[in-house]
Amino acid sequence: MITKPFSTSADQALTIRSLSMSYGEAPVLDGINVNLAAGEVLGLLGPSGCGKTTLLRLISGLLLPNEGQIEIAGNLVADRSKGIALPPEQRGLGMVFQDYALWPHLSVAKNVAFPLEMQKRPAADCKRRVGEALERVGLGAMAQRRPSDLSGGQQQRVAIARAIVAEPPLVLFDEPLSNLDRELRESMIDELGDLVADLNLSAVYVTHDHGEALTLSDQVAVMQGGRIEQLASPDELIHTPATAAVADFLRLGCLLPAHRAPSGWCIQDTQIALSGNDVSSGIEAGLAQVLLPEHALRLDGSGTEKLKADVVRVQTRSTGRALTLKVCGTDHLIRLLSPERANPGDRLELSFSPHDLRWFPVAA
Numbered sequence: 001m002i003t004k005p006f007s008t009s010a011d012q013a014l015t016i017r018s019l020s021m022s023y024g025e026a027p028v029l030d031g032i033n034v035n036l037a038a039g040e041v042l043g044l045l046g047p048s049g050c051g052k053t054t055l056l057r058l059i060s061g062l063l064l065p066n067e068g069q070i071e072i073a074g075n076l077v078a079d080r081s082k083g084i085a086l087p088p089e090q091r092g093l094g095m096v097f098q099d100y101a102l103w104p105h106l107s108v109a110k111n112v113a114f115p116l117e118m119q120k121r122p123a124a125d126c127k128r129r130v131g132e133a134l135e136r137v138g139l140g141a142m143a144q145r146r147p148s149d150l151s152g153g154q155q156q157r158v159a160i161a162r163a164i165v166a167e168p169p170l171v172l173f174d175e176p177l178s179n180l181d182r183e184l185r186e187s188m189i190d191e192l193g194d195l196v197a198d199l200n201l202s203a204v205y206v207t208h209d210h211g212e213a214l215t216l217s218d219q220v221a222v223m224q225g226g227r228i229e230q231l232a233s234p235d236e237l238i239h240t241p242a243t244a245a246v247a248d249f250l251r252l253g254c255l256l257p258a259h260r261a262p263s264g265w266c267i268q269d270t271q272i273a274l275s276g277n278d279v280s281s282g283i284e285a286g287l288a289q290v291l292l293p294e295h296a297l298r299l300d301g302s303g304t305e306k307l308k309a310d311v312v313r314v315q316t317r318s319t320g321r322a323l324t325l326k327v328c329g330t331d332h333l334i335r336l337l338s339p340e341r342a343n344p345g346d347r348l349e350l351s352f353s354p355h356d357l358r359w360f361p362v363a364a
């Protein structure tokens with residue numbers, strides 16, 4: 001059972017200031033700023049190649065930045081201008097990798113003891129802490145097993161026990177669930193969320209998966225091309241994405257091109273009106289992108305704005321039917337989950353409130 005949360009001495013678990021990094025001439029990270037309070041989880045989310053792993057390696061000390069500073073629990077661990085570059089073993093971090101990285105020839109207990117042995121802690125202290133860490137992840141009875149005698153989810157919990165055994169100020173998770181099959185991954189997301197909250201861990205969690213990032217993080221940095229596009233709480237990201245790229249990456253709904261006609265805004269190349277003059281008044285050019293969020297679309301006609309769309313595809317899900325619809329008179333596709341039955345070829349009337357639309361400028 002989980003007994004007591006870890007405590008950290010500093011209020012801030014991680015501070016990153018103006019961090020930049022390049023491999024040779026190629027810039028990989030640019031102007032990264034992060035403030036993570038102790039006891040919070042920062043999700044790093046973004047497409048392949050956006051720089052998530054590089055940022056994690058900079059925090060861990062496996063790489064050094066070209067510019068900028070990193071502080072862990074109030075201690076400056078990297079600052080090129082001051083010649084500070086603490087090696088990984090002096091940063092005191094816990095790490096959980098996607099392939100678990102367990103020693104196959106060692107028992108679960110020996111695997112978990114590894115960071116304490118590296119710190120040359122007394123044997124009795126090691127034994128007590130290993131026992132506590134295994135209890136905390138629910139594996140107290142499996143201390144003497146080999147990793148190969150455990151399920152994938154249990155092996156990952158051993159890796160978590162090893163990461164927390166020395167009570168680090170910050171734990172780095174590098175896509176820890178990506179090797180698990182879908183069903184196990186979904187149950188592990190909830191389990192990991194409970195564990196991280198109960199242990200009051202400060203953590204950085206790298207993932208490609210929106211669901212994982214939004215469920216497990218207090219703040220999510222959505223990254224693209226080496227920059228943070230938006231750093232915000234999951235709720236804020238979903239309801240007020242800062243850019244069309246964030247909305248698109250998080251698959252928040254349908255992004256439609258819009259143009260300003262004399263009578264008001266329309267879906268581009270159509271006469272389909274989009275009422276949003278007020279909210280889009282900051283957009284100077286006559287072009288915009290407008291997000292029609294999936295959560296705002298209704299099939300019961302209760303919204304004030306209406307849009308007709310034809311059903312193109314229907315997929316059955318445990319929670320309803322996933323419909324793909326084409327907005328009439330356009331090639332734009334909308335996806336939504338419907339509790340009602342529908343068939344390809346059906347014409348449906350979608351409704352929404354203009355307040356739910358999110359407008360983004362487009363360079364003229």
Ligand SMILES: Nc1ncnc2c1ncn2[C@@H]1O[C@H](COP(=O)(O)OP(=O)(O)OP(=O)(O)O)[C@@H](O)[C@H]1O
Binds near residue numbers: 048052
């Ligand atoms: N050792 C290296 N030398 C040169 N370029 C590198 C090196 N490692 C990574 N890169 C480049 O840096 C960029 C960022 O890579 P990084 O691995 O940080 O991305 P990522 O977001 O973690 O991607 P993924 O999700 O696929 O792991 C990519 O363009 C990558 O090709």
